[in-house]
Each structure stands twice: as C-alpha cells, then as structure tokens.
Amino acid sequence: MSSVPDNLRYASSHEWMRAESDGSFTVGISDFAQEQLGDLVFLEVPEVGRKVEAGEAVAVVESVKAASDVYAPVAGEVVAANDGLADALVQVNKDPYNAWLFRIRPANAADVQKLMDAAAYTKSIG
Template sequence: MSNTPAELRYAASHEWARLEADGSVSVGITDHAQAALGDVVFVELPDLGRQFAAGEQAGVVESVKAASDVYAPLAGTVIAVNEALADAPEAINAEPYAAWFYRLQPVDAAELDKLLDAAAYQASCDA
C-alpha cells in the first residue's frame, strides 16, 4: 500500500493537488505513480503562464522503465515550476509529495472537490 496523504486531492491519472495558503494549487505525481515508474530520470515541466484545462497534458515524467504524461488535475494558469527537478528528478522517488512539478492559479478552486479524496484514490489503486 502506497503513501496517500489525507490532506491532498487526487486525479485518477495519478496526480496529486494541494491547495496552498495563497490560493494556488501545487501539482505532482503520487507515491503510487512514482513506484510504478521506477527511477525517475527526467521531467518536462510546463511553461510559466501556460493555461490548462482540467485533464490536459501538462508535462512528462520519464523513468528508466517508461515515459508517462502528467495531466493538469484542474483548470488554471501555471504560476511557478519546480526548476530543481531538472537537476534532481530523483527527488520525485524520494519524496513524491514534496517534489511538486508546478503550481496553478486555478480558474475555480472548487474543482478540487471533484477530485478523489485519499480513500477513494487508494481504493482505485488497489482495485
């Protein structure tokens, strides 16, 4: 069973979303996703200012086993990217919930409520 923090929301496509104090939303991939990928060797991050619809491809994560798309869990504009991942993509394996990929200014923060809670996400992974 993977680590699934209760304070986060989850997309069925294995991204997590965390509402920050400033109203932005940090996005990364789940512990389940990084474990399935194996050793992460490269991350393609979105451009600052890029606008995404919920479910739209927002980046790529590559491991020694495979490459996988990263999707925007909700609609919004990219206001920050985690440049540190370019030099240390292995941080995703070490601490998937600290190694955020990008931050969105959401169009509607209520979209977070449409994402899975920890129990529902864990149940989807166990199915």
C-alpha cells in the same frame, strides 16, 4: 503499499494537489505513480503563465521503464514550475509529496473538490 496523505486531493491519472495559502495548488505525482515508473531520468515541466484545461498533458516524466504525461488535474493557469527538480529527480522517487512539479491557480476553485480524497484514491489503486 503506496503512501496516500489525507491532506491532498487526487486525480485518476495519479497527480496530487495541495492547497497553498495564496489560492494556488501545488501539483505532483503520487507515490503509486512513482512506484509504477521506477527511477526517473527526465522531467519537463510546463511554462509559467500557460493556461491549461483539466486533463490536458502539461508535463512529462520519463523513467528507465517508460515515459508518462502528467496532466492538469483542473483547468487554470500555471503560476510556478519546479525547474530545479530536473537536477534532483531522485527526490520524486524518495519523497513524491514534497517533490512538486508545478503550481496552478484554478479557473474554478470548486473543481478541486471534485477530485478524489485520500480514501477514494486509495480504493482506486487497490
């Protein structure tokens, strides 16, 4: 069974978001997503400063099974990218909620509340 921490918000496309003290949000892929993908072999993170729309493909993860886009859960600006993760992809499989991909400053912070809470996300992945 996939792990779904209560302190995060979730997109239907399996990204999670965690609030940071500076008003930005850390984004990664859920435990369910990494289980479906299997062992990751490649990661491409977005450029810092990039302005994105909600639902826009902003990163790519590839595994031995498939390649998958990672989408921006909300509109905003990418303020950090975890470039070092490309050399430690096993961390996404081992600890997906600490192996973040990028940070975003939402254009509208209220949009984050429109994402699923842990209970709704758990129900969505059945």
